[in-house]
Amino acid sequence: MGAKTLYDKLWDAHVVRENDDGICLIYIDRHLIHEVTSPQAFEGLRLAERSPWRREANLAVPDHNVPTTDRSQGIADPVSRLQVETLDKNCAEFGITEFKMDDPRQGIVHVIGPEEGATLPGMTVVCGDSHTSTHGALGALAHGIGTSEVEHVLATQCLIQKKSKNMLVSVDGDLGHGISAKDIVLAIIGEIGTAGGTGYAIEFGGSAIEALSVEGRMTVCNMAIEAGARAGMVAVDDKTTEYVRGRPYAPKGDVWEQAVTAWKKLHSDVEARFDRVIQLDASKIAPQVTWGTTPEMVVPVGGRVPNPEDEGNVVKREGMQRALRYMGLQAGTPIGEIALDKIFIGSCTNSRIEDLRVAADVVRGRKVATSVKQALIVPGSGLIKRQAEQEGLDKVFMEAGFEWREPGCSMCLAMNADRLEAGERCASTSNRNFEGRQGHGGRTHLVSPAMAAAAAVTGHFVDVRALL
Amino acid sequence: MESFKRLTGLVAPIDRSNVDTDAIIPKQFLKSIKRTGFGPNLFDEWRYLDHGEPDMDNSQRPVNPDFVLNLPRYQGATILLARENFGSGSSREHAPWALLDYGFRVIIAPSFADIFFNNCFINGILPITLDELAVDRLFADVALNEGYTLTVDLETQTISLPNGDTMNYKVDVFRRHCLLHGLDDIALTLQYIKEIKAYERRRRVEAPWLFPEEGL
Numbered sequence: 001m002g003a004k005t006l007y008d009k010l011w012d013a014h015v016v017r018e019n020d021d022g023i024c025l026i027y028i029d030r031h032l033i034h035e036v037t038s039p040q041a042f043e044g045l046r047l048a049e050r051s052p053w054r055r056e057a058n059l060a061v062p063d064h065n066v067p068t069t070d071r072s073q074g075i076a077d078p079v080s081r082l083q084v085e086t087l088d089k090n091c092a093e094f095g096i097t098e099f100k101m102d103d104p105r106q107g108i109v110h111v112i113g114p115e116e117g118a119t120l121p122g123m124t125v126v127c128g129d130s131h132t133s134t135h136g137a138l139g140a141l142a143h144g145i146g147t148s149e150v151e152h153v154l155a156t157q158c159l160i161q162k163k164s165k166n167m168l169v170s171v172d173g174d175l176g177h178g179i180s181a182k183d184i185v186l187a188i189i190g191e192i193g194t195a196g197g198t199g200y201a202i203e204f205g206g207s208a209i210e211a212l213s214v215e216g217r218m219t220v221c222n223m224a225i226e227a228g229a230r231a232g233m234v235a236v237d238d239k240t241t242e243y244v245r246g247r248p249y250a251p252k253g254d255v256w257e258q259a260v261t262a263w264k265k266l267h268s269d270v271e272a273r274f275d276r277v278i279q280l281d282a283s284k285i286a287p288q289v290t291w292g293t294t295p296e297m298v299v300p301v302g303g304r305v306p307n308p309e310d311e312g313n314v315v316k317r318e319g320m321q322r323a324l325r326y327m328g329l330q331a332g333t334p335i336g337e338i339a340l341d342k343i344f345i346g347s348c349t350n351s352r353i354e355d356l357r358v359a360a361d362v363v364r365g366r367k368v369a370t371s372v373k374q375a376l377i378v379p380g381s382g383l384i385k386r387q388a389e390q391e392g393l394d395k396v397f398m399e400a401g402f403e404w405r406e407p408g409c410s411m412c413l414a415m416n417a418d419r420l421e422a423g424e425r426c427a428s429t430s431n432r433n434f435e436g437r438q439g440h441g442g443r444t445h446l447v448s449p450a451m452a453a454a455a456a457v458t459g460h461f462v463d464v465r466a467l468l
Numbered sequence: 469m470e471s472f473k474r475l476t477g478l479v480a481p482i483d484r485s486n487v488d489t490d491a492i493i494p495k496q497f498l499k500s501i502k503r504t505g506f507g508p509n510l511f512d513e514w515r516y517l518d519h520g521e522p523d524m525d526n527s528q529r530p531v532n533p534d535f536v537l538n539l540p541r542y543q544g545a546t547i548l549l550a551r552e553n554f555g556s557g558s559s560r561e562h563a564p565w566a567l568l569d570y571g572f573r574v575i576i577a578p579s580f581a582d583i584f585f586n587n588c589f590i591n592g593i594l595p596i597t598l599d600e601l602a603v604d605r606l607f608a609d610v611a612l613n614e615g616y617t618l619t620v621d622l623e624t625q626t627i628s629l630p631n632g633d634t635m636n637y638k639v640d641v642f643r644r645h646c647l648l649h650g651l652d653d654i655a656l657t658l659q660y661i662k663e664i665k666a667y668e669r670r671r672r673v674e675a676p677w678l679f680p681e682e683g684l
Contacts, residue, residue: 016667017660023642025660027667029678037560039501048654053664056680065499079499079522086501120677130559130583146561146587147503148653156657158664162640164582194486195553198582228556230582251677259677294486294556315485315551322484413558415495422519432557434490440519 037128107381117247197229346378369459555584
């Protein structure tokens with residue numbers, strides 16, 4: 001047997017059968033479900049009179065449509081309400097465990113999977129949501145699927161797939177003070193582009209990735225899809241097993257020991273070959289800010305909005321011009337001169353406890369700038385919210401003028417009431433700066449939680465290192 | 469899924485790269501619990517001048533006269549010509565549903581995002597990857613010739629141009645087979661129940677923590 005990458009090992013362990021042409025039937029260990037991409041899948045099951053293959057492999061939670069304000073009155077928007085009620089009904093009918101909107105464990109699907117121990121190293125994890133790549137941080141093979149595949153997994157516990165190529169993104173060296181996982185992944189996307197990972201599964205490695213907490217690794221893997229790769233992953237180490245230990249759905253007793261022994265093998269062999277290797281020097285990464293309408297349109301905070309005239313490729317140049325028009329920006333503007341209307345700290349990328357702690361450290365003793373209309377903190381789950389409140393972070397934020405909200409996807413994609421109005425500019429810790437993503441005509445700049453907090457208290461982008 | 473063998477159709481061009489699934493179908497329309505009816509909201513933010521919501525009568529909304537799909541010459545198009553990384557971003561299958569509902573059966577581009585590419589096949593849309601030069605030529609041809617049509621044949625994996633030229637493309641053997649015959653993936657997989665059960669038996673021994681007795 002030749003040397004294998006982590007991805008090779010995860011893939012090989014899940015092949016149920018392989019066709020001559022390389023198309024495989026892959027077994028799925030964990031299926032996570034939310035309200036937006038599942039109703040048509042359940043309807044498909046009903047129409048075909050099929051039932052879930054393995055009920056207990058599924059876990060559901062409403063997150064995209066849920067209000068982040070007082071929930072005691074339910075959801076005001078009738079269309080959103082129907083979608084959440086449909087999830088409740090489907091889970092009850094098919095016997096699937098669901099953390100409902102009023103459950104203290106409710107939260108963003110990609111936050112609660114790891115938090116509950118429902119995501120384990122070595123698993124295949126899928127969900128009808130592209131940010132499922134997040135779960136790869138635990139040494140799992142995790143990726144987003146469409147609704148037809150949601151139905152396919154429900155009905156068969158398998159997916160029809162072709163193996164991707166192997167890419168290693170190695171980030172070595174020490175990350176500077178005030179620089180976070182978000183800056184690493186934005187720098188990677190700036191380097192390889194939004195399609196750089198298309199056709200690949202990306203393993204993130206190197207000393208800077210090893211030095212990250214498991215939460216930080218989740219932030220990096222979360223945005224693998226923004227580099228075009230369906231799956232991102234990090235090898236299992238002691239941090240991974242310590243993270244999983246004791247979580248509600250994690251194995252216990254003898255089975256735990258057996259699992260940990262198996263998980264220790266979940267890393268690429270020294271001799272393993274990758275189809276493509278990218279190397280980044282962590283010590284050179286500065287806080288990152290996106291200026292355009294794709295995540296690859298990113299520069300360091302000390303930089304300027306680039307000039308499309310400097311781009312040789314016509315299609316790219318026109319894309320840059322269109323992005324500048326949409327964003328209402330002039331080429332050459334220093335990033336530090338860009339003023340913000342709203343601040344959003346949340347999303348499956350950056351809503352975990354350490355994200356909130358870092359933001360609170362910047363905010364403590366300061367006030368949200370008067371020019372900022374709204375600054376939101378949306379924790380990733382009910383449990384994170386509670387933890388933050390126990391640490392007094394909610395008070396830090398509220399005293400500074402932030403709104404402290406209930407958990408959900410919120411303004412990352414604005415399916416609930418939290419959104420940008422046309423022309424509003426937002427410093428956001430989310431993952432996509434696409435046109436209209438946070439609201440029709442809204443302008444999104446992707447940054448780390450520390451950078452978003454710094455922008456909140458100064459009213460414009462600033463190098464957070466100056467405030468620490 | 470409807471099968472696809474051969475199609476002769478009008479071509480409409482979307483001349484921008486990285487067209488993401490948020491642009492193809494904005495999130496407010498994802499609140500629907502149906503698979504159909506997304507066509508009128510395809511490219512909603514580019515296509516209309518106002519902000520669209522699910523309960524609107526789209527026939528009464530102000531259309532953006534400059535948006536390419538609103539030009540009279542592209543009405544009835546069934547083939548979409550696009551640039552690199554088409555369909556990036558969200559995994560929403562509402563994107564291919566909207567394209568299909570609008571009338572597109574074929575999308576030609578230099579590259580596609582992985583999840584979108586897969587979602588197309590599952591829904592009877594043929595995504596064709598051609599090299600950049602070939603795509604450039606098609607964009608130039610479409611711009612110059614009103615009523616420009618192509619014939620796309622999946623049996624022979626060829627595209628026939630109006631002047632008689634042909635271009636070749638390749639589709640995965642399995643995906644081609646499913647599309648040609650309109651096969652349902654789930655029914656195909658359920659032919660292998662024995663293999664799936666055998667796999668589960670083996671894994672229960674190798675990795676019992678994946679099959680906890682109490683379940684979720």
